[in-house]
Amino acid sequence: MGLVVQKFGGSSVANAERVMNVAGRIVDTYKEGNSVVVVVSAQGDTTDDLIEKAKEINPNASKREMDMLLSTGEQISISLLAMAIQKLGYPVVSLTGWQIGMKTDANYGGARIHKIDCERLQKELDSNHIVIVAGFQGINKYDDITTLGRGGSDTSAVAIAAALRADMCEIYTDVDGVYTTDPRIVKNAKKLDSISYDEMLELASLGANVLHNRSVEMAKKYGVNLTVRSSLNKNPGTVVKEVSKVEKMVVRGVARDNDVARISICNIEDKPGMAFKVFSLLASKNINVDIILQSIGREGMKDISFTVSESNLEKTVALLEDNKEALCFEEIKTSTDYAKLSIVGSGMVNNPGVASMMFEALYDANINIHMISTSEIKVSVLINKKNADRAVNVIHEKFNLA
Amino acid sequence: MGLVVQKFGGSSVANAERVMNVAGRIVDTYKEGNSVVVVVSAQGDTTDDLIEKAKEINPNASKREMDMLLSTGEQISISLLAMAIQKLGYPVVSLTGWQIGMKTDANYGGARIHKIDCERLQKELDSNHIVIVAGFQGINKYDDITTLGRGGSDTSAVAIAAALRADMCEIYTDVDGVYTTDPRIVKNAKKLDSISYDEMLELASLGANVLHNRSVEMAKKYGVNLTVRSSLNKNPGTVVKEVSKVEKMVVRGVARDNDVARISICNIEDKPGMAFKVFSLLASKNINVDIILQSIGREGMKDISFTVSESNLEKTVALLEDNKEALCFEEIKTSTDYAKLSIVGSGMVNNPGVASMMFEALYDANINIHMISTSEIKVSVLINKKNADRAVNVIHEKFNLA
Numbered sequence: 001m002g003l004v005v006q007k008f009g010g011s012s013v014a015n016a017e018r019v020m021n022v023a024g025r026i027v028d029t030y031k032e033g034n035s036v037v038v039v040v041s042a043q044g045d046t047t048d049d050l051i052e053k054a055k056e057i058n059p060n061a062s063k064r065e066m067d068m069l070l071s072t073g074e075q076i077s078i079s080l081l082a083m084a085i086q087k088l089g090y091p092v093v094s095l096t097g098w099q100i101g102m103k104t105d106a107n108y109g110g111a112r113i114h115k116i117d118c119e120r121l122q123k124e125l126d127s128n129h130i131v132i133v134a135g136f137q138g139i140n141k142y143d144d145i146t147t148l149g150r151g152g153s154d155t156s157a158v159a160i161a162a163a164l165r166a167d168m169c170e171i172y173t174d175v176d177g178v179y180t181t182d183p184r185i186v187k188n189a190k191k192l193d194s195i196s197y198d199e200m201l202e203l204a205s206l207g208a209n210v211l212h213n214r215s216v217e218m219a220k221k222y223g224v225n226l227t228v229r230s231s232l233n234k235n236p237g238t239v240v241k242e243v244s245k246v247e248k249m250v251v252r253g254v255a256r257d258n259d260v261a262r263i264s265i266c267n268i269e270d271k272p273g274m275a276f277k278v279f280s281l282l283a284s285k286n287i288n289v290d291i292i293l294q295s296i297g298r299e300g301m302k303d304i305s306f307t308v309s310e311s312n313l314e315k316t317v318a319l320l321e322d323n324k325e326a327l328c329f330e331e332i333k334t335s336t337d338y339a340k341l342s343i344v345g346s347g348m349v350n351n352p353g354v355a356s357m358m359f360e361a362l363y364d365a366n367i368n369i370h371m372i373s374t375s376e377i378k379v380s381v382l383i384n385k386k387n388a389d390r391a392v393n394v395i396h397e398k399f400n401l402a
Numbered sequence: 403m404g405l406v407v408q409k410f411g412g413s414s415v416a417n418a419e420r421v422m423n424v425a426g427r428i429v430d431t432y433k434e435g436n437s438v439v440v441v442v443s444a445q446g447d448t449t450d451d452l453i454e455k456a457k458e459i460n461p462n463a464s465k466r467e468m469d470m471l472l473s474t475g476e477q478i479s480i481s482l483l484a485m486a487i488q489k490l491g492y493p494v495v496s497l498t499g500w501q502i503g504m505k506t507d508a509n510y511g512g513a514r515i516h517k518i519d520c521e522r523l524q525k526e527l528d529s530n531h532i533v534i535v536a537g538f539q540g541i542n543k544y545d546d547i548t549t550l551g552r553g554g555s556d557t558s559a560v561a562i563a564a565a566l567r568a569d570m571c572e573i574y575t576d577v578d579g580v581y582t583t584d585p586r587i588v589k590n591a592k593k594l595d596s597i598s599y600d601e602m603l604e605l606a607s608l609g610a611n612v613l614h615n616r617s618v619e620m621a622k623k624y625g626v627n628l629t630v631r632s633s634l635n636k637n638p639g640t641v642v643k644e645v646s647k648v649e650k651m652v653v654r655g656v657a658r659d660n661d662v663a664r665i666s667i668c669n670i671e672d673k674p675g676m677a678f679k680v681f682s683l684l685a686s687k688n689i690n691v692d693i694i695l696q697s698i699g700r701e702g703m704k705d706i707s708f709t710v711s712e713s714n715l716e717k718t719v720a721l722l723e724d725n726k727e728a729l730c731f732e733e734i735k736t737s738t739d740y741a742k743l744s745i746v747g748s749g750m751v752n753n754p755g756v757a758s759m760m761f762e763a764l765y766d767a768n769i770n771i772h773m774i775s776t777s778e779i780k781v782s783v784l785i786n787k788k789n790a791d792r793a794v795n796v797i798h799e800k801f802n803l804a
Contacts, residue, residue, distance in 0.1 A: 016458040050478070054485055056418040061485035068496050069481035072474040076452070079471035083456055083463035094470050098500070099545055120545070143501055143522070 002167030003125070004029055007039040007135065007157035012172055012231040013077050014044035022231060023084035025172075026130060030090060035125045037164065039135040039157040040081055042073025063108035067137075067147045071097065074134035074153075082132050092130040095120065097137035098145065102156065104138035110149035111138055113156075113218075116163040125164075133160065151212020158215045162222035169224050171211060172231035177238030178203065178210050180401035181254035185392045188402035192252065194239040199252050200226075202344040202378045216240065250354055251345040251399040256392050258385060260290070260340045261313040262371070264305040265320065267330035270296075277327060278304060278320075285319055287312050291340070291373040291380060301330075305371065307382065310336055338370060339388035342380040343395060355379045361398035367391050404569030405527070406431055409441040409537065409559035413576055414633040415479050416446035424633060425486035427574070428532060432492060437527045439566065441537040441559040442483055444475025465510035469539075469549045473499065476536035476555075484534050494532040497522065499539035500547065504558065506540035512551035513540055515558075515620075518565040527566075535562065553614020560617045564624035571626050573613060574633040579640030580605065580612050582803035583656035587794045590804035594654060596641040601654050601746050602628075604780045608657035608744040618642065652756055653747040653801040658794050660787060662692070662742045663715040664773070666707040667722065669732035672698075679729060680706060680722075687721055689714050693742070693775040693782060703732075707773065709784065712738055740772060741790035744782040745797060757781045763800035769793050 006026065013019050022040075030036045050069050054061050078094035085092040101117025124131045135153025138146045148155050154171060161169035175183070176191050178200065183189040195203075197220035204213035210228055219226045219240065229237030268274055275294065282289055292306045308316050313334060320332055348354045358379055362369060367390070371382035383391055396402065408428065415421050424442075432438045452471050456463050480496035487494040503519025526533045537555025540548045550557050556573060563571035577585070578593050580602065585591040597605075599622035606615035612630055621628045621642065631639030670676055677696065684691055694708040710718050715736060722734055750756045760781055764771060769792070773784035785793055798804065 016455075019459055053418075053478075053482060057421055057482055058485040058489040061488055065481045065484045065488065065496060068484070068498075069478060072477045075474045075477075076455075076471060079467045080455060080459055082467045082470070083460040086463055086467065087460040094467060096470075096547075145498075 003035045003037070003164060005037045005039065005157050005161040005164070005166045005169045006172060007153055007170070008041070008172045008231060009153065009174075010041040010044055010046070010077075011174055013040055013081060016080075019080050019084045020087075022172075023081060023088055025231065026081075026085060027088050027090050030130050035128075037121065037125070037131045037133060037160055037166070038081070039133050039153055039160060040074065040077045041135050041153040042070075043077050043080075046073040046076065064144060067108045067145050070147055071134070071137040071145045074136050078132045078134045085130055085132070090130055091128055092132060093124050094132040094134075095124070096134045097156075098139040098143075100133055100160070102138035102159070104140055104146045104148070106140040106142065106144070106146065108144075108146055111140065111146035113138060113148070113159045116159060118163050121160070121164060148214075151214055154212045154215035155218060158218045158222075158224050158226065161224045162218065167225065168227060169219070170227045170229055170237075171215075172229055173210060174230065174232065175210065175228075176230045176233070176235045177228045178240075178253070180252065181392055181396050182256065185256070185389050186254075186396045186402075189396065190402055192238050193236075194241060195252060196346055197240060197242060198377055199344050199346055200240045202342070202375070203253050203255050211240070250348060251343045251401065253344050254392050254395050254399075254401065255342045255344065256388055257340040257342075258388065259309050259311075260307050260338050260382065261310045261334060261336045262305060262307050262338055262382065263313070263316060263320075264303055264333040265327070265329045266303050266333060267301040268304055269328045270300050270302045274302075274327070275304060281319065281323060281327075282308075282316060285315070287316050287319070291371050291382060293371050293373075307338070307340070307371070337385055338382045339385045340380055340382055341388065341391050341395070342378050343399070344378045346377045348377050348379070357398055358395055361394045362391060365390060365394045367394075403435040405437045405439070405566055407439045407441065407559050407563040407566070407568045407571045408574060409555055409572070410443070410574045410633060411555065411576075412443040412446055412448070412479075414574055415442055415483060418482075421482050421486045422489075424574075425483060425490055427633065428483075429487060429490050429492050432532050437530075439523065439527070439533045439535060439562055439568070440483070441535050441555055441562060442476065442479045443537050443555040444472075445479050445482075448475040448478065466546060469510045469547050472549055473536070473539040473547045476538050480534045480536045487532055487534070492532055493530060494534060495526050496534040496536075497526070498536045499558075500541040500545075502535055502562070504540035504561070506542055506548045506550070508542040508544065508546070508548065510548055513542065513548035515540060515550070515561045518561060520565050523562070523566060550616075553616055556614045556617035557620060560620045560624075560626050560628065563626045564620065569627065570629060571621070572629045572631055572639075573617075574631055575612060576632065576634065577612065578632045578635070578637045579630045580642075580655070582654065583794055583798050584658065587658070587791050588656075588798045588804075591798065592804055594640050595638075596643060597654060598748055599642060599644060600779055601748055602642045604744070604746040604777070605655050605657050608659055608742070608746065608780065608782065613642070652750060653745045653803065655746050656794050656797050656801075656803065657744045657746065658790055659742040659744075660790065661711050661713075662709050662740050662784065663712045663736060663738045664707060664709050664740055664784065665715070665718060665722075666705055666735040667729070667731045668705050668735060669703040670706055671730045672702050672704045676704075676729070677706060681708075683721065683725060683729075684710075684718060687717070689718050689721070693773050693784060695773050695775075709740070709742065709773070739787055740784045741787045742782055742784055743790065743793050743797070744780050745801070746780045748779045750779050750781070759800055760797055763796045764793060767792060767796045769796075
């Protein structure tokens with residue numbers, strides 16, 4: 001008995017049959033005596049289809065108009081899901097982002113949530129309505145529609161749970177919860193019963209596609225009880241919370257990210273401020289840099305290598321070439337042959353041997369490491385893409401995660 | 403140089419190529435120095451596709467959720483059209499019904515416009531933006547989305563033109579304007595240069611699909627200058643205005659309506675109040691009745707015959723049967739074999755011979771008349787559907803409309 005926020009992704013509502021299935025899940029929760037707010041994404045490939053429609057007319061359309069277009073996807077989902085719940089005979093109302101007062105900044109295509117006016121939501125809950133909310137969308141101070149970017153519906157759900165002080169925020173997906181690594185790569189990957197916000201954050205950032213890291217950040221900030229569950233069965237899922245219950249495992253998961261491009265700036269002048277110049281230039285164009293490695297080159301020179309997502313490779317190289325004179329470097333080398341492999345666990349900081357165990361597993365498997373990056377709760381390495389699946393398996397085994 | 407409101411229907415924006423074509427038309431008007439507000443409908447079959455999606459899940463979904471669903475169709479159109487205008491390099495903004503403050507009553511699926519808050523529209527016009535507005539949709543006092551029902555986009559366009567005191571409201575369609583009759587039936591049907599609001603109103607009500615009568619009513623009420631033009635060529639179209647310029651023609655057009663069902667209540671008691679009972683019963687269920695004919699039946703009895711649209715036939719008969727005892731009638735007969743044929747013209751009231759000329763034309767063609775209804779500016783007859791095309795031709799010829 002409480003207030004539950006549930007989020008269902010696009011594949012969960014891809015067709016009429018699945019919409020009816022999800023409606024049944026929601027009604028079950030409602031019948032148990034809970035107040036229920038449901039956040040839903042656009043059906044299946046709707047968003048991609050809309051993007052295709054736009055590209056056919058104008059590949060360089062403004063982001064404002066793209067948001068106007070894309071937000072229709074979720075509006076279709078919420079009305080259909082509400083109709084399905086009406087068919088089951090329960091009181092329901094669907095609401096768009098602007099109707100629930102989901103106020104965001106004006107950064108079209110990747111807006112950040114400022115606040116939620118809970119008045120309408122509360123009114124509908126007080127009337128015992130099941131409330132179906134369009135995820136991924138908001139409204140800015142100009143009364144224009146914005147979208148929240150990748151993983152936006154997860155973020156919508158957590159933001160609503162935080163604003164309403166919900167007892168639970170359940171993220172429904174097509175897997176049973178958070179695993180020690182991708183079960184498609186490692187057959188005996190194990191589902192975790194619980195995980196801490198920080199660990200989940202690292203896993204999410206490192207390529208585990210279960211939850212978007214923005215939603216985990218927000219859940220951590222507002223202390224939202226988050227559960228990742230399957231929409232296809234009633235298994236308990238994985239609970240994400242402040243401190244996960246003490247388990248023996250130091251390493252909680254292994255993540256792989258294939259979307260990695262390495263850029264090396266060779267023979268850049270070795271004087272103070274060069275790294276600042278390079279990375280502030282990239283930041284000014286919103287290019288996210290991941291692993292950075294600086295090494296000594298020829299006399300008075302150094303090399304700076306770093307990784308970006310593959311989609312940013314071309315843009316980054318062009319930007320650096322445009323500033324070749326100011327940055328005084330000799331040449332740029334790039335490669336997309338790498339994958340990033342990471343181990344995550346909050347126990348790591350007190351267990352200095354963890355990184356070397358990872359390196360040992362890779363050495364035993366004769367897999368070369370090209371770059372290394374560590375934080376308090378993770379170790380990431382860059383290896384050849386072709387070795388990635390094998391590497392995930394040997395590391396998973398080394399840390400007895402099965 | 404002035405403020406022009408243009409409305410484009412769903413077939414005008416059915417695909418990327420047509421969207422670009424419409425964008426070009428709009429930009430031409432803008433380049434001539436006009437401020438331009440454009441009202442657009444959902445693309446091609448979008449609305450029907452959405453209705454199909456809803457039916458698959460729940461054929462009895464609430465009208466509120468249907469409006470939530472259907473309003474996405476226009477939102478898709480406006481964003482795509484705005485993108486097309488961006489491609490041509492002109493400043494543009496798309497706005498939904500709620501963004502322009504299109505306030506309606508709460509009659510979901512057939513809402514009436516209360517007023518338009520012109521603030522946002524005016525702000526965008528002052529910024530020299532071409533403004534693209536979603537037709538067919540509004541918002542009620544609960545902040546819920548409503549739709550205006552059939553012909554809603556025409557009504558949106560006229561309402562916006564009235565609210566902004568636009569110099570001209572142009573309704574773009576796939577024909578050149580308003581014709582003396584359907585050019586698909588009568589080869590030498592003639593396009594009218596101008597027509598009065600009242601004549602247009604009758605033609606619209608009688609089955610001419612060019613303009614919806616709600617939009618004509620509103621144009622008349624607020625004195626909006628209305629033009630019906632083709633989106634495929636630059637022909638001048640037909641101007642709809644208070645008093646059309648004096649022309650020799652008494653009869654302005656011939657209209658045909660195939661969507662007619664005749665219901666006869668046979669041997670109903672001949673006492674005061676029976677007609678009131680029958681038609682107030684139908685009105686209470688929102689059934690529109692068109693031609694009514696009352697005749698003497700057996701002693702102390704009478705027959706009441708009337709027409710409704712075919713879609714209302716079943717519902718009407720069921721309603722009457724349910725009230726058979728209260729209404730004291732013997733039996734109900736129905737037929738859908740009829741078509742309604744009408745002649746319209748404001749000169750008619752002063753030319754008493756007009757109706758008889760129409761009857762003569764039908765008599766000469768050996769076409770039987772089953773019901774007759776007249777008003778100051780129209781005469782309607784019910785004839786067999788199979789004779790309808792021939793009847794339109796002979797009447798068109800009789801009045802020298804070609």
